[in-house]
Amino acid sequence: MKKTLLILGAILMAIAVQAKNYSISTPNTTLIVTATEGEPLLFRYYGARAEMSDIFAAGRTVKQEAYPAYGTYCEKPFASLVKQHDGDNAVNFVVEKVEQGTVDGLSKLTISLRDTAHPTLLVKVNYSAYSDCDIVKMNTEYINEGKRPVVLQKYMSAVLPIQSDNCVLLHLDGSSKNECNEHIEPLTNGVRVISTQSLSQMAKYNNASFMLGLDGRLEETNCPVIAGSLIWMGNFHFEFHNTLQTTSPTLFMGGINPAASDYTLMGKRSLATPEMVFTYTNNGKGEATRTFHRWARHHQLLDGTKEREVLLNSWEGVHFDTTPESLQGMVTDFAKLGGEMFVVDDGWFGPKYPRNNDKTSLGDWGIAKSKLPNGIRPLIDLTHKNGMKFGIWIEPEMVNVKSELYEKHPDWVLRHPDFEPNYGRGGGQMLLDLTNPQVQDFVFKVVDDILTENPDVYYIKWDNNMGMRNASSQYLPKALQSNLQVDFTLALEKILKRIRAKYPKVVIQLCASGGTRLNYGFMPYFQEMWTSDQTDAFHRIQIQWGALNFYPSNMLAAHVGSAYSKYTQRLIPIKFRFDVASMCRLGMEMVPAKLNPAEREYAQRAIAEYKKIRPVVQQGDLYRLISPYEGDKNLTSLMYVSENKEKAVLFAYRHLIRENLSQPIIRLQGLNPNAKYSIREVAPEFVNKPVKISGKTISSKMLMEEGIVMPELTNRYKSNVPLSEVRATNDWRSVVLELTEVK
Numbered sequence: 001m002k003k004t005l006l007i008l009g010a011i012l013m014a015i016a017v018q019a020k021n022y023s024i025s026t027p028n029t030t031l032i033v034t035a036t037e038g039e040p041l042l043f044r045y046y047g048a049r050a051e052m053s054d055i056f057a058a059g060r061t062v063k064q065e066a067y068p069a070y071g072t073y074c075e076k077p078f079a080s081l082v083k084q085h086d087g088d089n090a091v092n093f094v095v096e097k098v099e100q101g102t103v104d105g106l107s108k109l110t111i112s113l114r115d116t117a118h119p120t121l122l123v124k125v126n127y128s129a130y131s132d133c134d135i136v137k138m139n140t141e142y143i144n145e146g147k148r149p150v151v152l153q154k155y156m157s158a159v160l161p162i163q164s165d166n167c168v169l170l171h172l173d174g175s176s177k178n179e180c181n182e183h184i185e186p187l188t189n190g191v192r193v194i195s196t197q198s199l200s201q202m203a204k205y206n207n208a209s210f211m212l213g214l215d216g217r218l219e220e221t222n223c224p225v226i227a228g229s230l231i232w233m234g235n236f237h238f239e240f241h242n243t244l245q246t247t248s249p250t251l252f253m254g255g256i257n258p259a260a261s262d263y264t265l266m267g268k269r270s271l272a273t274p275e276m277v278f279t280y281t282n283n284g285k286g287e288a289t290r291t292f293h294r295w296a297r298h299h300q301l302l303d304g305t306k307e308r309e310v311l312l313n314s315w316e317g318v319h320f321d322t323t324p325e326s327l328q329g330m331v332t333d334f335a336k337l338g339g340e341m342f343v344v345d346d347g348w349f350g351p352k353y354p355r356n357n358d359k360t361s362l363g364d365w366g367i368a369k370s371k372l373p374n375g376i377r378p379l380i381d382l383t384h385k386n387g388m389k390f391g392i393w394i395e396p397e398m399v400n401v402k403s404e405l406y407e408k409h410p411d412w413v414l415r416h417p418d419f420e421p422n423y424g425r426g427g428g429q430m431l432l433d434l435t436n437p438q439v440q441d442f443v444f445k446v447v448d449d450i451l452t453e454n455p456d457v458y459y460i461k462w463d464n465n466m467g468m469r470n471a472s473s474q475y476l477p478k479a480l481q482s483n484l485q486v487d488f489t490l491a492l493e494k495i496l497k498r499i500r501a502k503y504p505k506v507v508i509q510l511c512a513s514g515g516t517r518l519n520y521g522f523m524p525y526f527q528e529m530w531t532s533d534q535t536d537a538f539h540r541i542q543i544q545w546g547a548l549n550f551y552p553s554n555m556l557a558a559h560v561g562s563a564y565s566k567y568t569q570r571l572i573p574i575k576f577r578f579d580v581a582s583m584c585r586l587g588m589e590m591v592p593a594k595l596n597p598a599e600r601e602y603a604q605r606a607i608a609e610y611k612k613i614r615p616v617v618q619q620g621d622l623y624r625l626i627s628p629y630e631g632d633k634n635l636t637s638l639m640y641v642s643e644n645k646e647k648a649v650l651f652a653y654r655h656l657i658r659e660n661l662s663q664p665i666i667r668l669q670g671l672n673p674n675a676k677y678s679i680r681e682v683a684p685e686f687v688n689k690p691v692k693i694s695g696k697t698i699s700s701k702m703l704m705e706e707g708i709v710m711p712e713l714t715n716r717y718k719s720n721v722p723l724s725e726v727r728a729t730n731d732w733r734s735v736v737l738e739l740t741e742v743k
């Protein structure tokens with residue numbers, strides 16, 4: 001048998017299947033499976049790139065079912081469970097065909113598995129590899145060739161056996177205002193599950209990304225690491241098996257969460273499961289992070305290599321008090337600080353029920369004339385007159401019960417018809433039922449109307465402030481209710497594709513009560529994610545650090561709030577707040593008029609300086625130096641290095657001041673090893689008073705091997721020196737250094 005198949009404009013060769021090892025490779029990694037016609041597919045290896053003969057000779061292979069199913073692997077972890085129309089739920093997948101070739105620039109290996117018990121059921125297991133970065137992708141595709149429906153009860157995307165019985169797991173959990181808490185823990189014996197079960201705010205509580213240190217440790221450098229992330233806008237489920245049940249000591253599987261998600265696949269239909277991306281490196285988790293970031297900027301994040309603007313968002317400044325005066329003042333004041341964009345957040349809409357609080361108006365996307373009598377046009381014009389771009393907030397997947405939309409279409413929400421729903425934010429918010437094509441048109445129209453009426457709107461903030469509380473689509477038939485999780489997510493994707501087909505350029509920020517939708521599945525449609533509503537800069541360090549494990553700095557929006565955080569009641573000086581926000585995409589979220597003159601002067605300088613370091617911060621390689629999660633260090637430090645290593649930016653943050661603090665040594669990473677770098681402090685606290693190291697030229701050998709000490713991070717103001725207007729406390733000291741290679 002030798003047949004050529006055309007798939008997506010690419011050529012895949014169907015290959016005769018005798019027992020054979022098949023591999024795909026990235027520049028530094030290799031993945032191997034063994035396929036024998038009529039037998040189960042076996043997973044053999046994922047690790048450093050090497051000759052196949054060496055990998056086998058060294059014994060670095062596993063022999064594990066590559067896509068185990070309930071039927072012949074019932075006592076072991078199974079990735080697939082399928083119920084036939086007659087109730088039979090056992091399958092026996094065996095290899096039918098292997099295809100290998102290049103698809104969309106990726107080298108791809110597809111193995112078709114046929115169920116011998118129900119030959120109309122086919123599963124394609126897909127592996128693909130990038131040639132410009134060490135990322136492989138995996139997913140599966142279920143094809144029901146029969147006439148009758150089958151029910152997919154577990155349909156994982158990826159199965160990855162790992163030859164290590166001593167793994168250390170890094171994962172993120174948290175919730176609104178406390179996203180992305182980093183946890184590092186040994187993968188003890190048993191089964192570890194990480195999952196979320198909501199089609200909305202699917203990254204609330206847990207994030208669909210992980211890292212595994214394979215050698216009993218998970219370090220920044222010199223350590224074997226596998227990292228993975230599921231690309232999906234809906235619920236997810238990861239299983240880490242560390243048991244003697246499997247022939248490989250550790251087994252990972254991930255995909256859509258099967259909980260309450262039985263998927264009825266009609267006859268002659270197929271379902272492609274979401275892709276998972278993985279990277280392997282023996283250079284530690286630092287390298288795993290950098291690989292994810294580079295891949296994201298070049299392959300996954302919309303406009304991933306384009307510079308992001310410094311913006312002011314109105315939310316923390318005025319909340320729902322969106323009057324012409326309050327907004328105009330923000331525009332003109334921010335322009336004076338050097339701002340590049342103004343974004344009007346929540347509170348501008350609701351013709352019948354003006355949006356004065358979170359209890360009304362979602363769904364009614366006309367102007368609240370009682371608040372903005374002349375609409376938003378004068379504000380857009382003023383923003384442009386001040387040399388800035390304009391952006392606007394919407395939450396198009398939601399409705400308030402008190403709205404004209406709900407009055408007209410009470411059947412457009414997710415709820416069970418027979419009992420009172422559980423309302424969301426404000427006591428009256430509900431999720432629109434995106435499976436309904438009329439609702440899909442409506443959501444598209446929300447964006448379309450705004451951009452048709454105001455083609456000069458440059459940026460949209462797309463918010464989502466409610467997780468999935470209520471089961472039941474009022475659109476799907478009863479028998480298909482458990483398709484909701486998947487069909488809702490696919491419908492959202494369809495809407496986003498439609499929006500992007502018409503509006504490819506508009507910048508859209510994804511927000512979900514902060515960062516509760518942080519997932520790569522969204523990022524072909526959004527340029528950035530609002531990382532968190534947390535306004536306390538110290539708290540934000542941990543959140544941003546956690547998120548940066550997997551997601552690049554230019555995808556993560558970070559804003560400077562006012563000195564006093566209402567959430568933690570901490571008072572943090574303006575420099576520290578700017579320095580924390582400047583590690584990602586910088587913005588502000590306050591009323592600039594409330595800054596005192598010294599703070600205003602500082603803000604102006606800090607924005608101007610950010611613009612200078614922006615190319616390195618937004619596009620550079622991240623090196624983590626000292627973690628905020630190492631509490632006893634009381635210090636955080638990280639740096640970005642440009643691709644050509646000519647420029648670097650170092651951030652160092654001292655948290656609390658104490659008497660007799662030891663001077664921390666910060667060892668830099670990632671620089672050109674045989675060079676010298678001149679050092680300049682970025683936005684010192686006081687003009688012309690940079691830290692001592694500023695102005696020095698130091699060899700990279702010294703910087704990386706011996707490190708630097710900055711006493712300014714530790715010294716407190718002498719008691720006879722009054723604290724300034726910009727600094728009300730001795731805590732929260734920070735230094736940002738720009739390093740330039742001396743030629």
Ligand code: DGJ
Nearest residue numbers: 315345346512513514533
């Ligand atoms: C939640 C978001 O995270 C905030 O930034 C803000 O946009 C509010 N919603 C507005 O209601």
